[in-house]
Amino acid sequence: MNQHTQSMSGLTVRDLVTGYGDMEIVHGVDIDVDTDDIVTVIGPNGAGKSTLIKSITGFIDVWEGRIEFGGATITDTRPDERAQEGIAFVPQSENVFPTLTVRENLQIGSYLDQDGFEEQKREVFELFPVLADRTTQKAGTMSGGQRQMLALARALMIDPDLLILDEPTAGVQPNLVEDILDLIKDINDDHGVGVLMIEQNATRALRRSDEGYVLANGEVAFHGDARTLLDDDEVAETFLGG
C-alpha cells in the first residue's frame, strides 16, 4: 500500500518546543515513530498532546527543535506538503467535510493521487463496509461512529505511511470504541501504515500499541514499550485510572 519514500527512520521529533501566542506549551519533546508501529501518547488534559500533534502536522509553528519524516526535514513545511510526504492526519473533531457526500469526502482524500481513487476506495470500503452503502449520504448527517470511520477512510485515501490520530474514539458510542481501535490495529498490521495517536481510553489504546509516551506538563514523563507502560504501577496509578 506504500508508494511513498520508505525510510527506516519514520517520524523523528527532536527537542520540540511550541505553543500558542506567547504561551509555551510543549517544552522540548522527543518522539520516534517507526512506520511499522502504533505509538500512543497519553496524558492528562492540558498536557500539550493536541498542541504536539498540531505542530507535527504543520498547523502550528515549531518554535525550536526539528521534525524529520522519511529522512527529510519537515519542520517548516506546510500541512499540505506534509500530506504529500505521506503523513495523514485525522483531527479530533470536525474531521469530515459535512456538506460533501461520503464519496466526495473520499475524492478530496485522494486529491494527491486522483488516478488511484477507485483502487484506494475499494481498499477503504473493505475496511469500512458501512461506508460503501452510504456513498451519496452527506457526511454531516452521519452518526458519530460512522463519521469517525469516514474520517479515517478519508485520511487513508492518500495511501499514507503514517497516520496521525487525535483521539479517534472521541464522540463515539462506548460499544464502538473497541471496534475503532481494532480497525486502527488492522490498518497498521495489514496495510503497513504507522500510527501515532492520542487517546483518552489509555489502557485500551496501549493494549494495541507497540510503544507509549506519557506527556505531562508539556514534557515526556514516561516513554517505553506499551506493555511496560501498562505494567508500570506509577503510570497505572497516575494516568490509567489505577
Add this chain to the structure above:
Amino acid sequence: MVDANIILQFIVNGIVYGSIIAVGAMALTLVFGVLEFINFAHGEYMTLGAYLAFVFNVQFGLPIWAAFVVTLPLMAVFSVGADRIVFKPMRGDNHVTILIASIGLSFVLRNVIRMVWGVRKVGFKTPFFSGYKVGPVTVTPETIAIFLTAVAIMGLVHYLFTRTMIGRVMRAISDNQDLAAASGIHTERIVIYTWALGGAMAGAAGILIGLQNVIGPMMGYNVLLAIFGAVVLGGIGNVYGALVGGLLIGILQKVSVAFLPSSYQITIVFVVLAVFFVYKPDGLFRSTTTV
C-alpha cells in the same frame, strides 16, 4: 385590491431580477466560503464588469453576447489581481482589517469608474425589440435572455461544484480549510481560482443588471444590499442557499411594488436582514448538521 395579473407580472419581474441577484450573491458567498470575509467591493466588481462589456459592445461594436464572453475572463484576471495587491498581504490578519480594506477598495473603484466613464448613465446596444405577451404577463426578449443566462451560469457552477475536482475542493475548503490542507490541498492556489470565478460571476451579474436597467457608477452598490440579503437568507457561505435567497429577495422586492411605493424595495431587504439576523442567523438552510 391589487389585480392578480399585476401580481403575476411582478412575480415574473422578481424572478428575472432575482436570478441576477442570485448570480451576484453566489459569487459573494463563494468568496466568503473560501476566504471567510465579505468583500464590500463586490458591488463595484459588478459595475466594472458592466462598463467593460459596455466598452466592447458600444465602443468596439461587438455584439452584446461577444462583449459578455470577452468581459468574463478580464474580470477574473482583475479579481485575482485585486486580491494579490489588496487582500493577500493581509491574509491571516484580523478579519475586520480585511473587511475595511474591501470598503476602501470599493470607494477607490467607484471613483475610478466615475473618472473614466463619467456619471452619466449609459446602456448596451442590443438587437432586442419590444416585449410580447404570454398570457397576462408581458416579457421582453431581454428579460428572457437575462434569465436564461443567469440559469446557465447557475448550471455551470453546479456542474463545477459536483463534477469537477476544483469545484469539490472549493466546497471542501468552504467546509473546513484545515482538513483540506491535511488532505494535501494547497489552499492558496485554490484561493486564486475562487477569486477568478467570483470575479467573473460578479462581472456577469453586472452585465445582466446593465441589460435589465442602465449602466452607472452606482449600479453595483445599489444592489449590494439585496445581495447581502440573499447571502444571509441562504446561510453565509452556502452557494446553493444564495441562489434560493437571491430568487426570494428578488420576488419579495418586486412584488412589494404592488403594495408599497417602489422606493420601499430596499426596505424589504432591511426587514429580511433584521428578521434573519435575530431569528435565523444561519439562514434558511443550516449549511451543516455538525454537532
